[in-house]
Amino acid sequence: MSFLNRAAGKPFRLHLWLIRAIGVIVPGRLRRDWRGEWEAELRAREAMLEEWNRLDWRTKTDLLRRSVGAFWDALWLQSYRWEDEMIQDIRYSIRTLAAKPGFTSVALLTIALGIGANTAIFSLVNAVLFSPPPFSEPERLVMVWEDASFAGFSRNTPAPANYSDWKTQNQVFTDMAAVSSQGFNLTGDGEPEKVEAYRVTARFFPLLGVNPALGRVFNADDDRPEAARTVVLSYGLWQSRYGGDRDIAGRAILLNGEKHTVIGVMPAGFQFLESHIKLWVPFAATAEEMAQRNSHYLHVIARLKPDVALPQAQSDIAAIQERIARDYPNEAGRLKAFVVPLSEELVGETERPLLVLIVAVGFVLLIACANIASLLLARAIGRTREIAVRSALGAARGRIIRQLLTESAVLSVAGGALGLLLATQSFAFLRRLIPDGMKLSANLKIDSETLLFTLGVSLVTAAVFGLAPAIQASRVDLNEALKQSGRAGVSAGNRRLQSAMVVAQMALALVLLISAGLLIQTVMKLRGQYDDLRPESLLTVRTRLSENKYVEHARRAAFYDQAIGRVQSLPGVVSAGYTTSVPLEWKGGSTGFAIEGRPPQPGEVNDALHRQISADYFRAMGIALKDGRYFEETDTNQSTPVAVINETMARQFWPNENVLGKRFKLGRADSQRPWMTIVGVVADVRQMGVDRAAKAEMYFPYQQITSHSFLTPRDLVIRAAGDPMSLVSAVREAIHAVDPDQPVSNIRTMEEVLGEEMAGRRTGMTLLAVFAGLALLLAGVGIYGVLSYFVTQHTSEIGVRMALGAERGDILKMILKKGMSLALVGVSIGLAGAFSLTRLMASLLYGVEASDPLTFAGVAMMLAMIAAVSCYIPAWRATRVDPMSALRYE
Amino acid sequence: MSPKSYISYTAAVILQTLANGYRHGFDIMDATGLPSGTVYPALRRLEEAGFVESRWEKEIVARREQRPPRKYYDLTEEGKEAMEEAVRRYRLLAQSAPTPIRKPKPERS
Numbered sequence: 001m002s003f004l005n006r007a008a009g010k011p012f013r014l015h016l017w018l019i020r021a022i023g024v025i026v027p028g029r030l031r032r033d034w035r036g037e038w039e040a041e042l043r044a045r046e047a048m049l050e051e052w053n054r055l056d057w058r059t060k061t062d063l064l065r066r067s068v069g070a071f072w073d074a075l076w077l078q079s080y081r082w083e084d085e086m087i088q089d090i091r092y093s094i095r096t097l098a099a100k101p102g103f104t105s106v107a108l109l110t111i112a113l114g115i116g117a118n119t120a121i122f123s124l125v126n127a128v129l130f131s132p133p134p135f136s137e138p139e140r141l142v143m144v145w146e147d148a149s150f151a152g153f154s155r156n157t158p159a160p161a162n163y164s165d166w167k168t169q170n171q172v173f174t175d176m177a178a179v180s181s182q183g184f185n186l187t188g189d190g191e192p193e194k195v196e197a198y199r200v201t202a203r204f205f206p207l208l209g210v211n212p213a214l215g216r217v218f219n220a221d222d223d224r225p226e227a228a229r230t231v232v233l234s235y236g237l238w239q240s241r242y243g244g245d246r247d248i249a250g251r252a253i254l255l256n257g258e259k260h261t262v263i264g265v266m267p268a269g270f271q272f273l274e275s276h277i278k279l280w281v282p283f284a285a286t287a288e289e290m291a292q293r294n295s296h297y298l299h300v301i302a303r304l305k306p307d308v309a310l311p312q313a314q315s316d317i318a319a320i321q322e323r324i325a326r327d328y329p330n331e332a333g334r335l336k337a338f339v340v341p342l343s344e345e346l347v348g349e350t351e352r353p354l355l356v357l358i359v360a361v362g363f364v365l366l367i368a369c370a371n372i373a374s375l376l377l378a379r380a381i382g383r384t385r386e387i388a389v390r391s392a393l394g395a396a397r398g399r400i401i402r403q404l405l406t407e408s409a410v411l412s413v414a415g416g417a418l419g420l421l422l423a424t425q426s427f428a429f430l431r432r433l434i435p436d437g438m439k440l441s442a443n444l445k446i447d448s449e450t451l452l453f454t455l456g457v458s459l460v461t462a463a464v465f466g467l468a469p470a471i472q473a474s475r476v477d478l479n480e481a482l483k484q485s486g487r488a489g490v491s492a493g494n495r496r497l498q499s500a501m502v503v504a505q506m507a508l509a510l511v512l513l514i515s516a517g518l519l520i521q522t523v524m525k526l527r528g529q530y531d532d533l534r535p536e537s538l539l540t541v542r543t544r545l546s547e548n549k550y551v552e553h554a555r556r557a558a559f560y561d562q563a564i565g566r567v568q569s570l571p572g573v574v575s576a577g578y579t580t581s582v583p584l585e586w587k588g589g590s591t592g593f594a595i596e597g598r599p600p601q602p603g604e605v606n607d608a609l610h611r612q613i614s615a616d617y618f619r620a621m622g623i624a625l626k627d628g629r630y631f632e633e634t635d636t637n638q639s640t641p642v643a644v645i646n647e648t649m650a651r652q653f654w655p656n657e658n659v660l661g662k663r664f665k666l667g668r669a670d671s672q673r674p675w676m677t678i679v680g681v682v683a684d685v686r687q688m689g690v691d692r693a694a695k696a697e698m699y700f701p702y703q704q705i706t707s708h709s710f711l712t713p714r715d716l717v718i719r720a721a722g723d724p725m726s727l728v729s730a731v732r733e734a735i736h737a738v739d740p741d742q743p744v745s746n747i748r749t750m751e752e753v754l755g756e757e758m759a760g761r762r763t764g765m766t767l768l769a770v771f772a773g774l775a776l777l778l779a780g781v782g783i784y785g786v787l788s789y790f791v792t793q794h795t796s797e798i799g800v801r802m803a804l805g806a807e808r809g810d811i812l813k814m815i816l817k818k819g820m821s822l823a824l825v826g827v828s829i830g831l832a833g834a835f836s837l838t839r840l841m842a843s844l845l846y847g848v849e850a851s852d853p854l855t856f857a858g859v860a861m862m863l864a865m866i867a868a869v870s871c872y873i874p875a876w877r878a879t880r881v882d883p884m885s886a887l888r889y890e
Numbered sequence: 891m892s893p894k895s896y897i898s899y900t901a902a903v904i905l906q907t908l909a910n911g912y913r914h915g916f917d918i919m920d921a922t923g924l925p926s927g928t929v930y931p932a933l934r935r936l937e938e939a940g941f942v943e944s945r946w947e948k949e950i951v952a953r954r955e956q957r958p959p960r961k962y963y964d965l966t967e968e969g970k971e972a973m974e975e976a977v978r979r980y981r982l983l984a985q986s987a988p989t990p991i992r993k994p995k996p997e998r999s
C-alpha cells in the first residue's frame with residue numbers, strides 16, 4: 001500500500017489537521033519546514049504503528065497528544081517572528097508613514113476620533129447594560145411594584161399591608177424586603193446636615209448578599225419598634241463626616257435629635273436604587289403601620305427561588321394581588337402588581353439613548369473609514385510608480401496588497417491607541433449618563449474587555465478603509481506606469497470608489513446631523529416649558545423640620561411665619577414662599593380626597609399631589625393665576641378652609657364646570673376633616689418630570705392643614721432681584737436666627753434643579769451634537785480632499801480647455817458641478833436613511849416629530865452649503881491654472 | 891559564564907539520548923518519556939546554541955519507505971562536550987539514560 005493510498009483511505013486525520021492549523025501561527029519563513037517535520041514524524045509513526053497492527057484508539061490518542069504539543073513548539077518559535085515578513089512590512093509601513101507626516105497625522109487623528117468615540121461609548125454601554133449589579137446572584141433579584149394605572153401610576157410604590165401579604169403568601173421568593181425613604185437631620189459633631197436615608201427591613205442586606213465593610217448589619221432584633229435605635233452608615237458619610245474612623249461602631253450619633261448607635265459601615269460603591277442615600281436605619285414598623293393599605297411608599301425587593309422563572313413569579317404575585325383586591329375592594333379594588341428584574345429597574349430608561357449613541361458612534365467611525373479610504377486612494381495614485389516598480393521586481397499582487405494592508409493596520413492600531421487615550425479623557429463627562437441607580441457601583445474604566453474591543457475595532461477598521469484602496473492600488477498597468485512620461489493613471493474604478501466614499505460620508509453625516517437637530521430641539525422645548533418661571537432668578541433651599549422637634553402644627557407654622565418674614569425683608573429679595581416641594585424635586589406626595597356631593601364608585605380613588613404653601617409661593621415661583629385668586633394673608637387657621645388647584649385637576653375632576661366655590665375634603669367624605677373651598681385655579685407646572693404630563697395638584701395654606709404633617713412645607717423659594725446665589729449666606733443666617741439647629745440643604749437655583757433633571761438628556765444631546773459636528777467636519781474635509789485631487793489630476797486637461805478658450809467661470813462651474821452632484825446624491829441617500837432611522841429615537845423626542853420636515857430640510861440645506869464651500873476652494877484653484885505651464889507639464 | 895555549564899537537566903537528557911543514537915523528535919520522546927511540547931522547543935534551543943544540528947533525510951530514503959522525508963538531529967562537537975560536562979554535574983543522568991539501541995521496539999501484543 002503506498003503512502004498516497006493510505007492518505008486517501010483516511011481523508012481526515014485530526015492530528016495532521018491540527019498541525020496544519022497550529023502551523024498558521026508559526027512565522028511564515030519557518031512554516032514550511034515546521035509543518036514538514038511534524039507531518040513526517042506523525043506519518044512515520046502512523047505507518048510504523050500500522051505495520052505493527054497497533055493503530056488502535058489508544059495510540060491514536062497518543063498521536064493527537066503529540067500533535068497538541070506542537071502548539072508549544074510553535075509558540076516557542078514566535079521569537080523568530082521579528083525577522084518575519086510581517087515585521088518587515090510593519091517596519092516598511094512605519095517608514096513610509098513617517099515620510100508623509102501631514103497625511104499620517106490627519107489620518108491618525110481621524111481614526112483616533114472615530115475609535116475613541118466608539119471605545120468611550122463601549123465602556124459606557126458595558127458598564128450600564130452589561131455589568132450586573134454588585135449583589136450576590138443578581139440575576140435572581142427582582143423588584144415588586146403595584147400597578148395603579150387607573151390613577152395614572154403604572155409603577156406605584158407598594159403599601160405596607162400589600163407587601164406583608166406578598167411576603168407571607170408567595171411561593172416563589174426565598175426572601176423579600178422592604179425599603180422606604182426617610183430624611184434625617186444629622187446634628188452633633190459638626191454642622192447640622194440633612195441626610196437622605198432608607199428604612200430597611202432586617203432581611204434587606206442579607207437578601208442582597210452584601211457584607212458591611214465594618215461592623216454588622218441589622219438583625220431581626222434591631223427591626224422592632226421598641227428596639228434600641230441603630231444605624232448603618234454609607235462609606236461616603238463615614239469618610240466625609242467621621243473621617244473614616246475605624247472605631248465608629250458602637251458610637252452614638254444624633255438623627256432628628258435622637259441617639260442612634262452606629263453598628264456598621266457599608267463598603268464603598270454599595271448603593272441600592274438611589275446614589276445619595278447616606279445611611280440606613282431599621283424599618284421597625286409598628287403593627288398599625290404594617291396594616292396600612294392606603295399609603296403607598298415602599299420599595300420592595302425579592303430574591304427568586306433558584307428554580308423559579310420570572311413569569312412564574314409574575315403570576316404568583318398577580319394571583320395574591322387579585323385576592324387582596326377581592327378582600328379590600330375600597331383600598332385595592334383596581335390595584336394590580338408586577339415583578340421587574342432588578343437589572344432592568346436599574347437601567348431604567350437609558351437603554352434607548354445608549355442605543356442611539358451606539359449607532360451614532362458607528363456612523364462616525366464609518367465616516368472616518370470612508371474619509372481615510374479616499375485619502376489612501378488618492379495617495380495610492382501618487383504611489384503608482386512605486387507599486388509598479390515593486391511588481392516589476394517580482395512582488396506578487398498578494399504581497400503588495402498585504403504590504404498596503406499592513407500600512408492600514410499600523411495606522412489604525414496607532415490611531416486606536418490614541419483613541420483609547422481620548423476615551424479615558426471623556427469618562428468624567430460620560431459618567432453623567434450612568435443612571436442614578438448605579439452611579440456609585442458602575443465604573444467607567446479601561447479594562448481588558450475595552451482593550452480587546454479597541455484592538456478589534458482597530459483591525460476591522462483597517463480592513464474596512466484599507467482593503468478597497470489596496471486592491472485598487474495593486475491593479476497597476478506596468479507598461480503605463482513605468483513609462484517615463486506616464487501620467488499617474490487614475491483608473492475609472494479608482495474614481496468611482498472615491499466618489500462612492502464622498503457620497504457615503506455625506507449620507508452618514510446627514511443622518512447624524514438630523515438626529516442631533518431633533519434632540520437639540522427636544523431639549524430646548526423641554527427646557528422652554530419652564531421659561532415662564534424665570535428659573536434663573538429663583539433660589540431654592542430646603543429646611544426640613546425635625547419630626548421630633550416640631551411635633552405640633554402651631555410650632556411648625558410659627559417657624560414658617562418667622563422664616564418667611566425674615567427672608568422677605570432681606571435686601572435683594574423680591575418675594576419668598578414655602579412649599580411642600582418645588583416642581584420636580586419630589587415626584588410624589590399625593591393624597592386622596594373626596595368631592596362634595598359626589599360619592600365615589602367602589603374602588604375609585606381621587607388622588608392629587610398635595611402641597612402646603614405660604615401665601616406668596618405662587619408669586620415667588622411665578623405660577624400664573626388662571627381663575628379666582630391666590631391665597632391671601634387672611635387665609636388663616638381661623639378662616640374658611642380654602643384650596644387652589646391646578647388646571648389639570650380642574651379639568652380632570654370638574655370637566656366643563658366652574659370650579660370656583662366647589663368643595664372637597666382630604667380623605668373620605670365621612671371623615672372628620674373640614675370641607676375645603678376652591679378659590680383659585682393656577683397654571684400647570686410639570687412636576688413629575690420634564691417629559692411627563694402635569695399631574696393633578698392641589699395647594700393649601702399651611703396655616704389651615706393640621707393633618708398630613710409629612711407633607712408640611714420644606715422647600716423655600718426666593719425670587720431674587722439679582723444673582724440668586726448671592727443671597728445664600730443671608731438666607732442661611734435668617735433661618736438660623738429662627739432656629740440655630742435647623743439644617744439648610746439643597747441650596748440651588750431653580751435653573752440648577754431643572755439642569756439636574758435634564759442632565760442625562762443634555763449629555764446625550766451634547767454627545768450626539770459633537771458626533772454630528774465631527775461627521776460634518778470629516779465629510780467636508782473628505783469632499784474637499786477628493787476634489788483637490790481631481791483638480792491636481794486634471795491640471796493639464798483644465799489647461800487645454802482654457803487654452804482652447806474656456807472661461808474661468810466655465811471651469812469653476814465644471815468643478816463645482818462635479819463636487820456638488822456627489823454631495824447631492826449623498827444628501828438624498830442621507831435623507832432617506834434619516835427618515836427610517838430617526839424613528840428609532842421617536843420615544844426620546846418631545847415637541848418635535850421624528851420626521852420633522854423643517855429639521856430635515858434645514859439640515860440638508862446646511863450640509864449642502866458646507867459641501868459647496870468645500871468644493872469652492874479646489875474649484876477656485878482650478879481657475880488659477882496657468883494654461884501654459886499646465887501644457888508644458890504635459 | 892558559558893551556556894554549557896547551565897544546560898538544563900531536560901536538555902542534558904535529550905543530548906544523551908541523541909548521543910545514544912535516537913535521532914528523530916518522536917524517537918527521543920519515546921526514549922525519554924518527555925512530551926512533545928518539551929522535546930521540540932528543547933531541540934530548537936539546543937540547535938540555536940550550536941549543540942545540535944538538524945538535517946533532512948534524503949528524499950530517496952523517504953520515498954523508498956513511502957513517506958515524507960523526516961528531519962533528524964545530530965550532536966555537534968560542542969554538544970558532546972556539553973553532554974559530558976552535564977553528565978558530571980547531574981550524576982543521576984548516567985543511570986537514567988536510555989540504553990543505546992537503534993530503534994524503539996514496542997513489545998508485541
